[in-house]
Amino acid sequence: MAGKIFAVLVVLVTLATAYCVIAHVWWMPIDISLHGPKIDQQLEETMWVAGLLFIAGQIVLAAFVFLYGGAKSRTKQIPGGAKYLVIFAFAIVGLEVLGLSVVGSKAWGAVYFEAPDPNSLHIDVQAGQFAYYFRYPGPDGTFGALHPELISEANQNYFGLDIDHDADAKDDIVTAEIAIPVNKPILLTLHSKDVGHSFDVRELRVQQDFVPGLVIPIHFTATQTGRFEIVCTQLCGLGHYNMKAYLNVLSQADYEEWLKKQAAMQ
Amino acid sequence: MAETTAHAAVHHAPPQGFIRKYIFSIDHKVIGIQYTTLSLVAAFIGMVLSWAMRIHLAWPNAHIPILGWLSPNGAPGGVMTPEYYLSLMTMHGTIMAFFVLTAAPMAGYGNFMLPIQVGAADMAFPRLNMASFWVTFIGFLLACATFFIPDGPPLSGWTAYAPLSAVGSVAGPGQGWGQNLWGLSIALFCVASLLGSLNFIVTTLDLRTKGMKLSRMALSTWAWFINAWVSLLAFAVLLPTCLLLVLDRLAGTSFFIPGGLVFNDQLQPHSGGSPLLFQHLFWFFGHPEVYIIILPAFGIVSHIMPTFIRKPLVGGWKVITFAEIAVGTLSFVVWGHHMFVSGMSPYMAMVFSVPTLFITIPSVIAVLVWVFSLYGANIRFDTPLLYSLGFISLFITGGIGGFFLAQPSTDSYLHATSFVVGHFHFTMGLSAIFATFAGFYYWFPKMFGRMLNEKLGKLHFWLSFIGVYCVFITMQLTGMTGAVRRYSALVDDFMVPLLPAYRFMTIAALLLGAAQLIFLYNAIWSRFKGPKAPDNPWGATTLEWDTTSPPPFDNFGGRQLIVYHGPMQYDGEKSEMQTSPAPSIAGT
Ligand code: HEM
Ligand SMILES: [Cu+2]
Ligand SMILES: [Cu+2]
Numbered sequence: 001m002a003g004k005i006f007a008v009l010v011v012l013v014t015l016a017t018a019y020c021v022i023a024h025v026w027w028m029p030i031d032i033s034l035h036g037p038k039i040d041q042q043l044e045e046t047m048w049v050a051g052l053l054f055i056a057g058q059i060v061l062a063a064f065v066f067l068y069g070g071a072k073s074r075t076k077q078i079p080g081g082a083k084y085l086v087i088f089a090f091a092i093v094g095l096e097v098l099g100l101s102v103v104g105s106k107a108w109g110a111v112y113f114e115a116p117d118p119n120s121l122h123i124d125v126q127a128g129q130f131a132y133y134f135r136y137p138g139p140d141g142t143f144g145a146l147h148p149e150l151i152s153e154a155n156q157n158y159f160g161l162d163i164d165h166d167a168d169a170k171d172d173i174v175t176a177e178i179a180i181p182v183n184k185p186i187l188l189t190l191h192s193k194d195v196g197h198s199f200d201v202r203e204l205r206v207q208q209d210f211v212p213g214l215v216i217p218i219h220f221t222a223t224q225t226g227r228f229e230i231v232c233t234q235l236c237g238l239g240h241y242n243m244k245a246y247l248n249v250l251s252q253a254d255y256e257e258w259l260k261k262q263a264a265m266q
Numbered sequence: 267m268a269e270t271t272a273h274a275a276v277h278h279a280p281p282q283g284f285i286r287k288y289i290f291s292i293d294h295k296v297i298g299i300q301y302t303t304l305s306l307v308a309a310f311i312g313m314v315l316s317w318a319m320r321i322h323l324a325w326p327n328a329h330i331p332i333l334g335w336l337s338p339n340g341a342p343g344g345v346m347t348p349e350y351y352l353s354l355m356t357m358h359g360t361i362m363a364f365f366v367l368t369a370a371p372m373a374g375y376g377n378f379m380l381p382i383q384v385g386a387a388d389m390a391f392p393r394l395n396m397a398s399f400w401v402t403f404i405g406f407l408l409a410c411a412t413f414f415i416p417d418g419p420p421l422s423g424w425t426a427y428a429p430l431s432a433v434g435s436v437a438g439p440g441q442g443w444g445q446n447l448w449g450l451s452i453a454l455f456c457v458a459s460l461l462g463s464l465n466f467i468v469t470t471l472d473l474r475t476k477g478m479k480l481s482r483m484a485l486s487t488w489a490w491f492i493n494a495w496v497s498l499l500a501f502a503v504l505l506p507t508c509l510l511l512v513l514d515r516l517a518g519t520s521f522f523i524p525g526g527l528v529f530n531d532q533l534q535p536h537s538g539g540s541p542l543l544f545q546h547l548f549w550f551f552g553h554p555e556v557y558i559i560i561l562p563a564f565g566i567v568s569h570i571m572p573t574f575i576r577k578p579l580v581g582g583w584k585v586i587t588f589a590e591i592a593v594g595t596l597s598f599v600v601w602g603h604h605m606f607v608s609g610m611s612p613y614m615a616m617v618f619s620v621p622t623l624f625i626t627i628p629s630v631i632a633v634l635v636w637v638f639s640l641y642g643a644n645i646r647f648d649t650p651l652l653y654s655l656g657f658i659s660l661f662i663t664g665g666i667g668g669f670f671l672a673q674p675s676t677d678s679y680l681h682a683t684s685f686v687v688g689h690f691h692f693t694m695g696l697s698a699i700f701a702t703f704a705g706f707y708y709w710f711p712k713m714f715g716r717m718l719n720e721k722l723g724k725l726h727f728w729l730s731f732i733g734v735y736c737v738f739i740t741m742q743l744t745g746m747t748g749a750v751r752r753y754s755a756l757v758d759d760f761m762v763p764l765l766p767a768y769r770f771m772t773i774a775a776l777l778l779g780a781a782q783l784i785f786l787y788n789a790i791w792s793r794f795k796g797p798k799a800p801d802n803p804w805g806a807t808t809l810e811w812d813t814t815s816p817p818p819f820d821n822f823g824g825r826q827l828i829v830y831h832g833p834m835q836y837d838g839e840k841s842e843m844q845t846s847p848a849p850s851i852a853g854t
Contacts, residue, residue, distance in 0.1 A: 002647035002724065006731075010659055013735045017663075017743070026746045026767075028679065029760065043676045050669040057633065057662040064640035065655060068575075069647065073838040075577035076642035082581025085634040093630045097623035100673060105616050107675035112612035128528070129438065148526035149533045160528075193528045195430040195437060196541060198607070198682065202748035202760065207678050211541050211609040212429055213524025231758055233682035233750050235423050237430060237438040238349035241753035 003069035007062040014058040021051065029203050032228070032249065034221040036205035038107040045103065049096050116219035117185035123178060125190050126159050127197035127210045130239030132230060133158040136173040136259060144169020151193055160193075173263050179248040181255040182225050190216040198234035201247055209234050222249040278392060280819045290400075292392035293819065297399050298378025299713060302706075304399075304406060305370035308361050309699075310786075311410070313779055315358040322346045324765070324772035326755050339439075340418050349439045351754035352421035356440075357412065359424030360448065363555070364455050365406050367698050371562035372497070373398070373462055375705050376490040378713060380466060382810040383484040385475025385827040387820045390468040398462040405454035408447045417442035423752065425552065428522030428544040432514040433536070436529040449512040456505035459497050466494035475809075477829035481583060482844065484808045484833045488587050489565020496554050496561065496594045504551035507544070514539070545608055549601035556694045557597040560661075563701030564590055564632060567654045569833070570708050571636065573806045574651035575643035576841070578834035579635055586635050592628035596621055606674040607681050615674040622672040629665055633658065644838050648804070649723035653704035656731050657697050663735075664692025667742060684749045688742025696734050703730075703785075710792070711799030715815045718796060722788040726781055733778030737771050744768075807843050808833045 020026065031040055078084075124135040124143055137143045144166045151160040161169040180186050190199060192210035199218070200207040203226075208218045232243035250258060281287045291297060321328050333341035333350075340350030381389055389395045412419035421440035422431040426448065435442045470491040474483075483491075510521040518535070522544040525537030568586050572578055579586055602610060602618030636658050645651065667689030670676045680686060703726075710718050744767050745751075747760060756762050802811040809829070813822050827845050835842035835851045842851050 002652060003645060005728070006647075006652065006655055009728075009731065013659075013739070017739055020739075020743050026744045026764075028746060028748070039675050039679060042673065043670065043679065046669050046673065046676055050666045053630075053669075054662065054666040057637065057666075058659060061637050061640070061655070061658055061662070064637065064643075065645065068640055068643040069645050071646075071839075072644045075575070075644050075836070075838050077577070077580055078638050078641045082585045082635065082638075085580065085638055086585065086631060089627050089631045089634060093627050094624075097626060097669075100669065101620050101623050104619070104673040104675050108612065108615060108619075108673070108678075111675075111678075112615070148528050151528040151533075152531045154531060193526075195433075196427055200682070200748070200750070202679070205679055207607050207681055209608050212527055213539075213541060214609055216609045229758055229760060231750055235352070235421075235427065235430065235752045238347070238352065238421065238440070240352070241348060241750075241755050242757055244758060 003065045007066035010058050010062040010065075014055055014062075018051070018055060021047065030224070031203065031205060032222050032224040032226065033204045033206065034223055035111045038110055039205045042104055042107040046100060049100065053093075111220075116187040116217065120185040120187035120219060121180065122187045122189070123180070124159070125178075125188050125199065125210075126193060127190070127199070127232070128158070128193040129195065129237050130232070130243035131176070132178075132199075132243075132245040134175045134178040135159055136175070136262075138171030138173050138263065140168060140171055142168045144172050146191070148193065171263075173259065173266060175262050177246045177248060178230070179250050179255055179258045180222060181252045182222055182249050184252070185219060185221045187217060187219045190218065195236050196234045197232050197236050197243065200231050200233045201228050203228045204247075207233060225249045225251060278388070290396060292388070292396045294377050294381050294389045294392065294395060295713075295817065297395050298374055298376070300399050301369055301377060301402070302374035302713075304403060305366045305374055308365035308369070308406065310782075312358050312361040312366060313782065315354045315361070317776060317779055318346065319351060319354050319358065320772040320775045322351055322754065323756070324769040336413060337418055339416070346754070348754040349421055350418065352423075352752070353419040353440050353444070355752065356421055356423050356448075357409065357419045360409060360452070362695065363424055363559070364452065365402075365409070367559040367694065368455075368459070368555070369402065371566060371698060371702050371705065372490060372493055372558070373402070373459075375486070375566065375709060376466060376562065377462075379709065379810055380487055380490050381469055381473065382813070382817060382821050383487045383808055384470060384473060384478055385809050385822070385829065386469060386473035387822075389465045390473055391465050394461050395465050398458040398465070401454050401458040401461070405451045405458065408451035408454065412444040412447050415443050415447070417444050420445035420448045425548055426511065427548075428511065428514070428539075428541050429524070429527060432511055432522045432539075432544075433527065433529065433534060434515055436532070436534070446512060446515055449508045449515070453505055453508040453512070456501040456508065459501040460505070463494040463498040463501070466490055467498070470494075475827045475829060482829055482832045483583075484569055485579075485583060485586060486562075486565040486569035488583070489561050489568070489590055492587075492590050492594050493558055493561040493565075496597065497558050499598065500551045500554035500558060503547060504555075507547040507551065511544070542605075542608060542610060545605055546601070549604045550598075552604065553601040554594075554597045556690070557593055559694050559698045561590055561594060563657065563698045566701045566705040566708075567636065567657050569808070570650050570654050570704055571639060572834045572836050573804050574646045574648055574654075575640060576646070576836045576838050577639070577643050578836060579639045580641075581635055582834070583832060586632060589628040589632040589635070593625060593632070596625045596628070600625060603672055603677070606677045612674070619672055619674055623669070626665065626668060626672075633662055633665070648707075649718070649720060649727060650704045650708035650804070652724065652727045653700050653707060656727065657700040657704060660692050660700055660734065661697040663739070664689055664697060667692065679748070680745060682751055683745035684741045684751050685743075685745025687751045688738050688745060691738045691741065696738065700730075703727075706789075708804070709810075710789070711803050712810055712815050712817070714793050715799050716792050716794075716796035717799050717803065718792045719788050722784055726784045726788065729781035729784070730778060733774055733781060736774035737778060740767055740771050740774075805841050807831075807835050807841050809844060812843055812845055
């Protein structure tokens with residue numbers, strides 16, 4: 001009796017889980033980056049491979065528990081013993097993980113082993129408890145140097161720029177939201193002024209930590225216009241849950257308009 | 267692998283007086299029960315913390331009066347602040363991972379059972395053993411003390427990433443003395459684990475009774491033995507890591523703090539440290555740690571199953587044991603899979619991803635052994651077996667999540683989402699808890715000389731099994747939306763619609779918690795009022811069942827045991843004790 005109940009429960013759980021996955025009850029949002037489809041495809045393939053193992057594992061468990069509950073005076077071992085199990089694990093699972101390693105490393109490499117496009121639009125990002133700031137190089141195309149000792153929320157000097165002495169810094173445009181032109185390669189450099197944070201835009205399929213003391217580059221190209229949430233996914237203190245900003249993907253014309261407005265507000 | 271006959275190596279007289287008998291005892295059985303009790307208390311504290319968190323997530327303005335009493339700052343009027351949420355979360359993870367999951371199945375049951383299972387009178391170093399427990403106890407007190415200091419417990423998570431954990435109060439509330447106590451508490455836990463591991467290793471190697479070859483050891487002993495090696499190497503790294511962290515906080519060093527940090531517009535005096543170094547050190551410990559938690563569970567389940575399916579595991583002792591050794595060894599070369607998006611070189615991601623994927627092979631072998639051993643069995647559905655079956659199902663579910671997280675491409679989407687939280691609750695959390703329950707229902711008669719109530723045990727199992735899936739499958743699957751972990755409230759546009767799912771999880775978690783009260787009642791009632799346990803209530807074969815329940819002070823009443831068989835002498839109704847000179851039943 002207990003065995004039959006257990007088997008039925010396991011089957012129910014398996015079906016419910018499979019349903020949630022197949023019906024996309026909870027699923028990824030739209031994908032708006034050039035590299036994203038590779039990641040999505042990798043996830044779908046893994047879902048097939050791992051999903052089948054999941055279903056097979058649970059169903060075989062349920063079946064054996066269902067079947068072998070009665071009192072028998074003799075027991076028997078599966079024909080061939082452990083040999084076939086070990087062979088199965090090495091051959092099937094081994095091939096599976098080998099396949100995932102190879103295909104998966106391509107998906108990863110396509111994003112992370114490639115140098116950024118030399119014509120990328122370079123934007124600097126500063127994270128701090130609990131906000132992001134973005135910096136565009138301005139008309140001169142060069143970023144001013146950073147001086148941590150000058151960082152001051154009070155004076156709205158979020159990056160620590162020396163505007164009085166540094167010509168490069170004078171025309172830098174600092175903003176609280178980030179706007180980018182659609183279909184343009186983007187290069188971000190991530191700085192943190194205090195603790196670890198993260199730059200996560202689900203629709204871009206980009207998640208990258210900020211590490212204080214390091215400058216971390218990431219690059220991507222957005223393929224659709226729209227307004228998307230940037231959320232912090234690295235525990236950074238009491239305001240962590242509320243640390244966010246917006247990414248606005250605009251047409252080239254709208255972007256230029258926006259940047260002009262921002263420059264005027266500096 | 268010579269057989270040893272050093273049976274009499276440990277000899278100490280029975281203790282006199284209450285204090286030496288029950289408090290500062292050097293008897294491994296008392297120490298085992300002390301560890302188990304400590305874990306039980308810790309588990310209930312950890313569970314209550316999780317209720318508070320879940321209630322806050324589902325009903326952010328809920329008044330929880332007891333919290334207001336515990337911390338007028340953290341929960342003014344009983345409504346949790348975001349920082350107090352994170353503190354509770356940190357302590358939930360810390361207490362569960364260290365003081366429950368690492369302690370109970372290894373130090374608790376292992377202390378009680380390992381010497382008996384190898385036929386020894388005690389651990390190799392009984393005084394060291396006592397020291398292990400009391401150091402753990404002080405560590406636990408320090409962890410609990412964080413709730414009562416003005417600043418409250420730390421909020422940097424059980425992973426305590428620097429520099430948040432290293433710079434002190436400038437980083438915000440909860441980063442004052444709470445974090446120092448946390449570092450010291452875990453450092454003490456490391457010391458205790460190191461001492462304990464040495465004891466386990468030496469006892470297994472030196473104190474086996476006559477005829478107890480390595481190949482004849484109980485599978486639980488095997489797992490504890492392997493695990494002791496893994497613990498020895500892993501805790502040896504966490505210990506200095508905790509101490510360096512505390513030095514950064516108190517002595518002005520900069521191991522983990524780089525230069526140029528600014529808090530509240532103040533430049534910090536540190537320079538030259540590396541936050542990524544902390545992550546590497548933590549996960550060099552942290553990944554083996556998850557296997558330190560699961561290996562004893564492997565052992566317990568492998569030990570219990572043959573008794574209730576009335577046949578040996580397929581592949582005998584060898585296949586499952588070699589799978590455990592492979593898992594334990596490989597677990598030292600995969601730690602970087604926790605750091606795919608940390609800013610570590612993307613080439614290193616591949617170096618860690620490939621062995622992570624390959625570690626699934628021995629894990630799959632272990633699962634296949636358990637599942638296919640059920641083939642042709644004669645299953646008896648007592649509570650210990652139900653919990654073992656539950657363990658298998660949960661471990662399969664959890665392990666499957668590993669395929670997604672092991673690849674940097676897919677992990678870069680899933681990292682830090684509730685998918686990860688679901689994954690590790692299935693594997694490290696609930697699988698290990700289910701195996702711990704299996705062990706509890708199995709060994710309780712031996713430890714206390716009383717039987718547990720079987721009906722209540724089964725009820726506890728059904729409710730727990732259903733409850734666990736309701737909570738954690740939902741948690742894992744909602745992670746597919748990118749739902750971020752460690753958030754004290756749902757404020758992001760895409761997370762607000764998840765509220766109904768979060769409420770469902772909260773209700774299920776509370777019911778799951780309520781089911782644990784059945785267990786508590788059963789354990790306490792049976793301890794005093796349960797029917798007397800026979801020596802061998804389950805018809806098992808290993809040495810712990812070859813003595814009285816509970817065993818006498820020297821475990822076997824002065825008998826010198828001789829072992830003739832491996833532990834899995836079962837065939838249907840028949841079984842043969844390891845000490846029985848009768849011919850073997852089965853191949854092992
Ligand atoms: C079966 C093969 C497994 C694979 C391939 C695997 C893979 C992974 C990976 C890659 C991560 C990092 C995910 C991230 O943070 O983004 C992870 C997290 C985790 N895994 Fe596993 N895992 C497996 C089994 C286990 C087992 C057996 C346990 C415990 C006994 C476990 C416990 C954990 C824990 C505790 C974390 C998260 C820790 C944290 O971030 O707080 N995993 N797993
Ligand atoms: Cu954050
Ligand atoms: Cu890991």
